[in-house]
Amino acid sequence: MSDPIQKPDLDDSINVTETHGRIARQAAAAARENKLGENGTQPVSLWLFLALAVVLIIAGGVLGSGGSLFAYGTSFRDGYVRKPAPGDDDKGPQPKPAIIAYSARGSKIYSAKCGGCHGPGGQGDGANYPSLAGSAWVKGETERFAMIVLNGLQGPTSTGKAYGAAGMPAQGGGMSPEDLAGVMTFLRNGFGNTVGDIVTVDMAKAAMEISGKRAKAGQQVDAVELEADHKKNLPGDPLDPNTLVDPVTLAPAAAK
Numbered sequence: 001m002s003d004p005i006q007k008p009d010l011d012d013s014i015n016v017t018e019t020h021g022r023i024a025r026q027a028a029a030a031a032r033e034n035k036l037g038e039n040g041t042q043p044v045s046l047w048l049f050l051a052l053a054v055v056l057i058i059a060g061g062v063l064g065s066g067g068s069l070f071a072y073g074t075s076f077r078d079g080y081v082r083k084p085a086p087g088d089d090d091k092g093p094q095p096k097p098a099i100i101a102y103s104a105r106g107s108k109i110y111s112a113k114c115g116g117c118h119g120p121g122g123q124g125d126g127a128n129y130p131s132l133a134g135s136a137w138v139k140g141e142t143e144r145f146a147m148i149v150l151n152g153l154q155g156p157t158s159t160g161k162a163y164g165a166a167g168m169p170a171q172g173g174g175m176s177p178e179d180l181a182g183v184m185t186f187l188r189n190g191f192g193n194t195v196g197d198i199v200t201v202d203m204a205k206a207a208m209e210i211s212g213k214r215a216k217a218g219q220q221v222d223a224v225e226l227e228a229d230h231k232k233n234l235p236g237d238p239l240d241p242n243t244l245v246d247p248v249t250l251a252p253a254a255a256k
């Protein structure tokens with residue numbers, strides 16, 4: 001037998017309003033509860049954040065004062081001074097004594113143009129190329145030396161010995177006066193040579209003029225011509241080897 005149909009008790013119908021109110025209150029209470037996310041997660045309680053914040057503040061105080069975690073002293077070196085920013089005093093390469101600046105320029109030219117034949121130490125090879133270390137024509141009159149470099153040489157050389165039929169080819173092509181002055185100064189004061197003077201850029205310019213006016217311009221010089229026309233020093237004011245010059249232009253540095 002089935003349950004008797006539950007019919008509303010008409011005597012209780014006066015409580016419908018009250019029942020309605022109760023249902024509404026329950027629904028409101030349920031709505032205030034934390035909602036589950038779609039994947040089942042629950043929002044984290046604000047109390048938890050508050051508790052963690054307290055823990056962090058205490059931990060920070062302990063580590064920061066006694067410990068080294070936040071201690072500024074360990075990352076700050078005593079006596080550290082920041083380098084001054086580059087200013088007006090620090091523009092480009094600093095001036096150097098002429099003997100150093102000229103020789104540095106000359107050393108590069110020598111490696112590029114001469115060392116292949118005369119050897120990295122200027123010692124020659126005894127058979128095909130003469131030594132420039134100790135050479136009387138390197139250490140002697142500068143005009144003679146310059147004419148050999150600019151025009152090449154048909155032996156004999158300063159020792160009377162001739163090296164090969166072709167002689168030395170001209171090296172003046174592409175050389176600036178600074179290059180010529182540099183390589184001559186380098187050789188007169190390097191590889192054991194100790195003349196102690198500077199072949200200046202002005203002297204090198206004069207050498208180029210003299211070379212262009214030679215009767216046999218374009219041909220190698222030989223011992224006869226060197227002896228007759230070029231056994232003298234190049235014109236130009238001497239330069240004290242300690243004079244400060246610009247290492248690039250080789251011009252005397254302006255007095256400051």
Ligand code: HEC
Binds near residue numbers: 116136148167
């Ligand atoms: C291609 C090889 C070659 C190159 C490069 C060369 N020379 Fe020579 N040089 C010779 C030869 C060879 C002689 C000897 C010539 C002869 O006997 O006919 C010589 C002779 C000389 C002499 C004469 C030395 C003496 O005591 O009589 C001088 C100085 C000299 N060279 C300087 C230079 C300089 C400086 C350079 C570079 C700018 C240079 N040479 C580049 C081959 C070369």
